[in-house]
Amino acid sequence: MQNKINIALPKGRLGEKVYDIFEKIGYGCPAIHEGGRKLIFENEENGVRYFWVKPSDVAVYVERGAADIGVVGKDILLEQSSDVYELLDLGMGKCRMAVAGVKGERPDFAHTLRVATKFPNIAREYYRKQSREIDIIKLHGSIEIAPILKMSDVIVDIVETGTTLKENNLEVLEEIVPISARLIANKASYKFNTQRIRQMCDKIAVICEKND
Amino acid sequence: MKQTELYLKKEEQAIFSLRALFEQYGYRKFKMSKFEEYDFYADNRSFLHSENILTFTGLDGKLLALKPDVTLSIVKNAKGERKEPERVYYNENVYRARKGAGEYKEIMQVGLEYIGEVDSYATLEVLLLAQKSLQAISGDYILDVSHMGFVAGLMEATELPLARQKRILDSISEKNAHTIRHICQEAAVSEDMTKRLEALAGLYGSLEETLPQAKALCCNERMEQAIKELEEILRCLKIVGNEKRIHLDFSIVNDMDYYNGIIFQGFIHGVPSGILSGGRYDHLVRKLGKDADAIGFAVYLDLLERFDSAEKEYDVDTLLLYEDGADTAALAAAAQMLTDNGQSVLVQRENTGNIKYKQLLCMKDRGLEIIAE
Numbered sequence: 001m002q003n004k005i006n007i008a009l010p011k012g013r014l015g016e017k018v019y020d021i022f023e024k025i026g027y028g029c030p031a032i033h034e035g036g037r038k039l040i041f042e043n044e045e046n047g048v049r050y051f052w053v054k055p056s057d058v059a060v061y062v063e064r065g066a067a068d069i070g071v072v073g074k075d076i077l078l079e080q081s082s083d084v085y086e087l088l089d090l091g092m093g094k095c096r097m098a099v100a101g102v103k104g105e106r107p108d109f110a111h112t113l114r115v116a117t118k119f120p121n122i123a124r125e126y127y128r129k130q131s132r133e134i135d136i137i138k139l140h141g142s143i144e145i146a147p148i149l150k151m152s153d154v155i156v157d158i159v160e161t162g163t164t165l166k167e168n169n170l171e172v173l174e175e176i177v178p179i180s181a182r183l184i185a186n187k188a189s190y191k192f193n194t195q196r197i198r199q200m201c202d203k204i205a206v207i208c209e210k211n212d
Numbered sequence: 213m214k215q216t217e218l219y220l221k222k223e224e225q226a227i228f229s230l231r232a233l234f235e236q237y238g239y240r241k242f243k244m245s246k247f248e249e250y251d252f253y254a255d256n257r258s259f260l261h262s263e264n265i266l267t268f269t270g271l272d273g274k275l276l277a278l279k280p281d282v283t284l285s286i287v288k289n290a291k292g293e294r295k296e297p298e299r300v301y302y303n304e305n306v307y308r309a310r311k312g313a314g315e316y317k318e319i320m321q322v323g324l325e326y327i328g329e330v331d332s333y334a335t336l337e338v339l340l341l342a343q344k345s346l347q348a349i350s351g352d353y354i355l356d357v358s359h360m361g362f363v364a365g366l367m368e369a370t371e372l373p374l375a376r377q378k379r380i381l382d383s384i385s386e387k388n389a390h391t392i393r394h395i396c397q398e399a400a401v402s403e404d405m406t407k408r409l410e411a412l413a414g415l416y417g418s419l420e421e422t423l424p425q426a427k428a429l430c431c432n433e434r435m436e437q438a439i440k441e442l443e444e445i446l447r448c449l450k451i452v453g454n455e456k457r458i459h460l461d462f463s464i465v466n467d468m469d470y471y472n473g474i475i476f477q478g479f480i481h482g483v484p485s486g487i488l489s490g491g492r493y494d495h496l497v498r499k500l501g502k503d504a505d506a507i508g509f510a511v512y513l514d515l516l517e518r519f520d521s522a523e524k525e526y527d528v529d530t531l532l533l534y535e536d537g538a539d540t541a542a543l544a545a546a547a548q549m550l551t552d553n554g555q556s557v558l559v560q561r562e563n564t565g566n567i568k569y570k571q572l573l574c575m576k577d578r579g580l581e582i583i584a585e
Contacts, residue, residue, distance in 0.1 A: 063484070065485075187486070194417065
């Protein structure tokens with residue numbers, strides 16, 4: 001009997017959409033639809049085990065080998081610079097990492113730039129390339145308030161539609177990088193389960209291209 | 213299994229078997245001091261896998277560093293004679309910050325270096341020793357092999373500026389074909405070259421099966437030369453090794469300033485990251501001012517700590533209790549008798565309930581009694 005393939009999915013809408021794809025390519029796990037608070041679901045027949053984890057933790061589970069593969073946003077991969085294989089761009093959950101500031105105001109180059117963000121590493125790297133002196137303010141949510149309250153000059157955050165920015169009188173100043181969901185694999189697991197992981201990957205790629 | 217081996221942890225057993233293996237092939241032990249001068253590491257920073265080095269001030273005011281690496285010191289002290297190759301192995305603790313650990317860690321490393329003229333025999337010997345090292349730890353292993361000349365050759369052929377090449381190399385190490393395509397589109401790389409790069413990143417499997425595919429990617433002499441070397445290795449492995457467990461994987465990318473030629477990385481089923489890493493590093497030897505080639509590898513034994521996770525059923529075979537008034541000599545004699553029979557024994561006054569044992573004995577003033585089995 002082969003060992004199971006462990007799949008870490010991000011809790012939430014994206015994870016559910018991704019699970020649907022896995023189901024379509026023949027790796028379904030009916031128990032998952034039962035709801036409730038259970039976090040781990042197995043299907044003996046096709047040898048898969050799914051678990052729901054916090055989106056920002058997916059890469060950790062995969063890097064440490066608790067999950068063989070997983071689905072995670074590129075923003076989190078960049079922020080955590082995880083040592084994993086990034087096998088596929090699923091083209092889902094598309095958005096962009098961007099710098100935003102109060103509408104009509106341009107940050108003053110004469111001062112240290114104060115940057116509020118949930119993604120300190122991405123922000124630091126971006127401004128390091130520009131040799132810009134910055135002061136990172138790490139926040140965990142409602143980043144948009146920071147420039148309004150003059151706590152920061154700009155924010156670095158994910159922008160999907162831009163509605164939240166607009167409603168808070170902010171606008172995108174620069175784009176850093178486009179973001180979407182990626183299929184990742186643990187490097188060691190990939191070696192020992194090459195065939196199965198590749199087959200999954202190929203089938204998912206076909207479905208994602210159709211969706212595109 | 214010998215009695216003593218029962219009590220050894222997996223990583224301790226590995227040290228014994230690897231040392232025996234290396235000695236058999238004529239490698240001699242290299243014992244290094246705990247620290248080196250910091251400047252030595254600072255000069256060769258990019259060879260070290262981690263940027264962080266533990267430093268302190270020596271008695272004479274010089275800045276010293278707890279060794280983050282052994283290879284550098286071995287190469288520094290090597291004579292570097294081509295005709296008379298030096299074969300050394302080591303078993304040392306190194307101090308590095310493992311990613312995400314948030315603190316320095318003491319990492320136990322066993323490894324070997326071959327410094328001299330590295331011909332195809334020397335390459336094969338080191339590769340075989342790497343394979344045997346993995347085999348000694350677990351039968352379920354994979355040794356991935358890559359060739360820097362092949363990857364560098366393809367990079368050259370792209371004619372991209374170094375910064376872009378670096379981004380492509382990073383993507384190759386992630387098997388990230390979609391990002392490679394993206395970078396190539398940005399830089400207006402030809403479709404043909406883009407396909408080659410994507411294929412290189414995706415290529416994975418046994419040498420036998422993938423070498424022909426790699427050969428098809430060649431577009432200059434450097435790449436062809438690399439394929440020739442790999443083909444020769446495959447031919448030899450088919451005769452003396454287990455070529456099925458040796459895979460081709462160009463996603464192992466090491467620093468090109470130091471490594472050239474064959475590089476490799478070993479994995480063991482159940483350990484989430486590479487446990488063995490090595491390769492050919494002529495550039496480093498030259499940089500340290502010696503005229504020789506070198507190849508070697510290291511095994512990270514700290515990663516075996518979790519691998520050995522089968523929980524022991526018992527703490528000891530026998531828990532031997534004693535009461536007040538029991539004869540001390542008789543107690544010691546009883547313990548000795550048990551250990552002579554190959555059992556482990558723990559002698560204490562009371563059974564606190566925290567110790568898992570196979571049998572429980574008690575030494576009373578009238579003699580030894582079995583309480584439970």
